[in-house]
Amino acid sequence: MVFIPVMEISGKIMTLIEDAEKELIIVSPYVDIKNWDKLKRCLKNAIERKVEITFYVRENVKQDLEPIRQLNVKIVFVKDLHAKIYLNDTYGIVSSQNLYQYSDINSIDFAYSTEIDKERNQLVKLIDKYLKNSKFIGENILETKTEVEKELLSDVMIENEEMKKNIFPLNEIDLEKIKEWFQEKFPEIKINSSKQYVYCKSLFPFGDVMFREGFEIRFFFNVENNDRFIKIIQGLNFENNNYRYEKILATKKSQSPVLLFIPQEVTDVQKLVFDYVFMAKTILDKTRNIKIQNMFY
Known part of the structure; x- marks a missing residue:
């Protein structure tokens, strides 16, 4: 030394x-x-x-x-x-x-x-x-202990009882399919998974994506213009999707925003995976020309 x-x-x-x-x-x-x-x-x-x-x-x-x-x-x-x-x-x-x-x-x-x-x-x-x-x-929890994982899995509350009934339960095989497809379509990103979720780190330049109850966008805390990205993404109708999606926007003062798309009446996991890949590509296409504004310099 x-x-x-x-x-x-x-x-x-x-x-x-x-x-x-x-x-x-x-x-x-x-x-x-x-x-x-x-x-x-x-x-x-x-x-x-x-x-x-x-x-x-x-x-x-x-x-x-x-x-x-x-x-x-x-x-x-x-x-x-x-x-x-x-x-x-x-x-x-x-x-x-x-x-x-x-x-x-x-x-x-x-x-x-x-x-x-x-x-x-x-x-x-x-x-x-x-x-x-x-x-x-x-904010980017990729390798968690039990208690921290529990906290992560409960931080977006789904309060609509009818919506809860329609959530499609993903098993380990389903999650593995999602992981494989996203690794193939987006080889540049880091993907981690557990028995309960798949986590795509920095799938978007403004946030990560988690798959569990649905397509969950976790916006980075340090991005100043998150509101603009949220507005654009909420305005997308994903007309070519196989399923309809309910949207939830969760915001907490001390945490970054989370935008969740919950698929309704799912019957075919492969079609759901097609939807998720299409949604990711659509969001990337619609936001690629927006400059990221950071909150620190």
Whole structure:
């Protein structure tokens, strides 16, 4: 490992973020980037490059995590976390510095950067062994524990009793069909699934899609013009669909909007899959020329 001069640590961490191509892991017990515009721009750039970002932070600590929640990244809470590690696809930094703007300005910290793959892999093994099984929350929930999965599966309430009667129950085989078709038609996106749902990460530039009760669009929290996308999508009638769809728009102050299309009187799963693929392609076609406006800069 190579020593990083004290006054260059924050700059090196931001360079590491800028160098990330596929994955970025930030282990920092305390996080404060609310007014750290330069660092937020680095994270925003990484998101636009489709980098998968995970934050590991300390559990049961009062701190403002809303700025990183707005980035729509994965957040993992770790009990008694004290380590600070910054890791991208090719190298890592071990430091005494939290991702905390006050530390950048006032604290005296030390840091080392890895030089070879063996050193980086040692950090990966430490994270895998001590951190990956911790409590996980976030807007993009792809690998969940039981309680978090329950929360995810209950956050869009279907109150219309008649609509509940018409929901077609998808089994594991049905969900696997949906996953296979979307992997084939949209090979560039990441797809995760469980016995209860299929989750397509960043199917749209403004949101993810989940399939369970229906076609569920989960808009990114950091997109300022979500209302425009919602209005356009709600206006689509999908005339070529095999089935009719009821629409539900769920909005919570602390969460991103969710737009749910619930298929009615389904009798053939293959026809339902055709509908879902057609709907995804139609939405992409109707929104492809709209510029995404982010809420942070």
